[in-house]
Amino acid sequence: MLFSRFTRSIQTILIVEDEPLVAFDNELRVVDAGYRVAATVDTEAEAIAVLEREAIDLVLADINLSRGGSGIEVARVASGRNIPVLYATGACPNQAQQYAIGCLIKPYSAVELVKAIEAVDRLIRGKTPKTMPKALNLYSPAG
Template sequence: MLFSKRERAIRRIIIVEDEPLVAFDNEYSLNDAGYEVVATVDNLTEAAEVIEREELDLVLTDVKLRGEGDGLDVARAAGAKGVPVLFVTGNCPLEARSLAIGCLAKPYSDKVLKSALEALDRSIQGEKVKKIPAGLSLYEKA
């Protein structure tokens, strides 16, 4: 087949977001794009449980979360399991560079989120990323 779809490295995603509307929009958008959203949670405890028990390809997390801990703690839990992290936040802390593969600045549209995941997917697979969407910062592999 001449124009076959390329195989995605990112298929199974957890969304860690404490803003209900943003979480819902992300979940709907990603499901619509063919990703499997394994869980949508709003705190470190639930995120760590999902990361521990599920096979994931990406953790999509905000930095500020409900309750104890934050997105940096989520990224540490994901890193311990070898799962890449994309921060989605208004202000990405410097420490994020050592914990994640990238950061997507809020606010962002569904189109930008999907484009960011496509760029991350290419990066994970060792391909050259030709166009980085506005608001996305890619880091060296953590």
């Protein structure tokens, strides 16, 4: 095939989100875009357990989680395992940029979510993102 799509670095995503409707919508959108969702969880402990047992290519994490948990702690653990993290939250955390590749600010559309994941994928592969959603803030090219 002359015009084939690129091979994605991101295949499997862990969704960490405490708002059920947002979690469901995120899962639906990334699956529709051809990604596999390893799990959708709403607590820090569940997210860390998934990171320990699954091969994850990207963590999509809210900051404030159920039971007082923190997406920043999830990002710290993921970062220690060289798993890129994209925060998906209402306000990007300045104090935790070292643990993530970027932040997608809520509310975002389904198109913005998929384009943000594609932009992160391109960065992981050492390429410049083709399109950048307005709601996406990138922290560094390497994460």
